[in-house]
Amino acid sequence: MTLGAVHVAGAGMIRFGKHPREVTLETMGANAARDAMNDAGVTSADIEAMYVGHVFGGPVAGQRIGARIGLAGKPVSNHENYCSSGATALREAWIAVGAGLYDLVLVIGVEKMTDRIKGGVQPDPGDLDAASGFIFAAGHALSARRYMSDYGATREQIAMVAVKNHAHSVMNPYAHYQKPVALEEVLTARPIAEPLGLLDCSPISDGAAAVIVASPAGLRKLGIATAPRIAGCALVSGTVQSGLGDVNEEDVSRRAGEEIYRLSALGAEDIDFVEMHDCFTIAEIVRLEGLGLLPRGEGARLTEAGHTSLGGSMPVNPSGGLLSRGHPVGATGVAQICELFWQLTGRAGGRQVENASTGLAYCKGGSVSGTDGASVTTVVMTR
Amino acid sequence: MTLGAVHVAGAGMIRFGKHPREVTLETMGANAARDAMNDAGVTSADIEAMYVGHVFGGPVAGQRIGARIGLAGKPVSNHENYCSSGATALREAWIAVGAGLYDLVLVIGVEKMTDRIKGGVQPDPGDLDAASGFIFAAGHALSARRYMSDYGATREQIAMVAVKNHAHSVMNPYAHYQKPVALEEVLTARPIAEPLGLLDCSPISDGAAAVIVASPAGLRKLGIATAPRIAGCALVSGTVQSGLGDVNEEDVSRRAGEEIYRLSALGAEDIDFVEMHDCFTIAEIVRLEGLGLLPRGEGARLTEAGHTSLGGSMPVNPSGGLLSRGHPVGATGVAQICELFWQLTGRAGGRQVENASTGLAYCKGGSVSGTDGASVTTVVMTR
The missing domain is CATH 3.40.47.10 (Thiolase/Chalcone synthase)
Structure with missing residues (x-):
């Protein structure tokens, strides 16, 4: 293990819950991402890559979100690991930043569920x-x-x-x-x-959350003295x-x-x-x-x-x-x-x-x- | 950029084409992976993680393949970037191995298309x-x-x-x-x-391909003196x-x-x-x-x-x-x-x-x- 120090420089979320049909996956992801970027004080120009986790968002969902927040053109990886998809995106960001490939990246987890899922989540086909x-x-x-x-x-x-x-x-x-x-x-x-x-079971919700993952050099660029590691x-x-x-x-x-x-x-x-x-x-x-x-x-x-x-x-x-x-x-x-x-x-x-x-x-x-x-x-x- | 040297130690594929319905995504992926592992002379015990690219395979497709080739329990990341999904999986493997997190990982790209797609591939929903x-x-x-x-x-x-x-x-x-x-x-x-x-257009095919990505230490472990970098x-x-x-x-x-x-x-x-x-x-x-x-x-x-x-x-x-x-x-x-x-x-x-x-x-x-x-x-x- 030779990864360098990796920090979280900012966070943003939208309220989880049942959102109307017109509040799209792209809108939810973009809003959470903007909040995280504002929280860290990072501009879209300084974000070097996006790591996105979702299950039901369809092909290149991360790119669709990125195009809405000035990140068109940046490298985007979309990650699926079922309910740990967002956590898997964070992990790949941690590796890339720890490896020195990037100093400032955006991680987004997003899902629009209430439009499409009635009752519980369907199990995966091989189950x-x-x-x-x-x-x-x-x-x-x-x-x-x-x-x-x-x-x-x-x-x-x-x-x-x-x-x-x-x-x-x-x-x-x-x-x-x-x-x-x-x-x-x-x-x-x-x-x-x-x-x-019913109250022993987690609900079906829509939502999005985002964090800015930063190397020590990334933190310096943002003028942040200390941040959680x-x-x-x-x-x-x-x-x-x-x-x-x-x-x-x-x-x-x-x-x-x-x-x-x-x-x-x-x-x-x-x-x-x-x-x-x-x-x-x-x-x-x-x-x-x-x-x-x-x-x-x-x-x-x-x-x-x-x-x-x-x-x-x-x-x-x-x-x-x-x-x-x-x-x-x-x-x-x-x-x-x-x-x-x-x-x-x-x-x-x-x-x-x-x-x-x-x-x-x-x-x-x-x-x-x-x-x-x-x-x-x-x-x-x-x- | 501080990534260490990263090599390809072996490769495996199944023939691309129209495969019968009973030849599943899991079977195709497992067969390509086995060929790559045999080619590199690596056992499932020595594979530390899997990076899998697919678009239509459904949730945790990589884990379903891994369970069939003795890799249950290993870390699996599933990657989606439409037609470059497999290449994106390779890239994350390159970063992880270059960062020193792993010495030997398996990368699989897989898709079963002929069962589900009649005519051309449908564009993504935001297009x-x-x-x-x-x-x-x-x-x-x-x-x-x-x-x-x-x-x-x-x-x-x-x-x-x-x-x-x-x-x-x-x-x-x-x-x-x-x-x-x-x-x-x-x-x-x-x-x-x-x-x-029609012949100016690529066809709808089923298929799977796999490579073993290795650090220099990984190559030494396999007794491989030189391998493409x-x-x-x-x-x-x-x-x-x-x-x-x-x-x-x-x-x-x-x-x-x-x-x-x-x-x-x-x-x-x-x-x-x-x-x-x-x-x-x-x-x-x-x-x-x-x-x-x-x-x-x-x-x-x-x-x-x-x-x-x-x-x-x-x-x-x-x-x-x-x-x-x-x-x-x-x-x-x-x-x-x-x-x-x-x-x-x-x-x-x-x-x-x-x-x-x-x-x-x-x-x-x-x-x-x-x-x-x-x-x-x-x-x-x-x-």
């Missing part, structure tokens, strides 16, 4: 499990049942993930949902795959489990943790706060445990005890997470980086994590069991 | 020109008319590009078409957009033209040339042979001129004179190019790299370019006018 009915919600319901059985966790403890994340995003002006949800509402919501109900950005793929066994011992999360701690030269004990891919309530708990951030089997109890709430010892999803900030799939990985950036620069307003100095983001794409295609990206950023 | 009827064939017909008018070139000279490329691919066992085509056949083929007929890999986007003007003075090709000569520290005069994105006959001529490889307005005449034929002073498309090797869009950019590799290692059989020591590949994706999204990748490889 034989999903074709047999083992869709995302079913997989996570199985995980919840097993977790409750193995560790004596309660339905209420799992539901508290949704209560916590909705409470956080009341203070996030970019969140899809910005009002508190009571435990009773989560427990009595329409069943989706028991024990999980990307200490590492890991990508692993493959199966959730390594063979038959406990669905809650996620092999892919364990490996994502090992890889990010190796790349960043930091350990689980160094992480102050987390942006976690809580596509379902139970997933937040299982993945925190998989990364070694919470002891195995303790996550549900610790959630109920407030350990992962704002004000707790390791806040998780101060932004509201996928459950409440929303989940425009290609945008999610970049939105997590925006949140890390705002937290590490003390600009997160009412949802600020006190003394935030090291944050971790985890983003997962692909099929339920991951037999064919799970893709997990982990990022650690320091102040 | 307003195409929506008004200015589709790919119409744009290149306009280019041909203007070229003939400006430079006194003849219809026959332009048609000779197809005659030449079909003659070359008679000697390419991976080509979609492997029989010669007479000038008269090109001239009398069904009109598509006059003056261009990727001297540079440029990516530019944007409009074909810079404002109103001559459609045949492709701004994007000029910039793609300037950037690759800068990155590779080589000039047009150093190029021995070319793999050119000849999606239409006239495009080969216009792009060679745009790169400064032929004098402006001389390309058609020089084609007729044999300058760009095997045995000529600068052979173009010894593989047969898109016109005759075929054009499975995401696979094309990697197939060009396979051809460069085989030529530079003296393994191109009957289509071998004598004393080939420096080759250039040019791949273009996106809309006709490129108003929104043209994407051009240029690669220079040396022996």
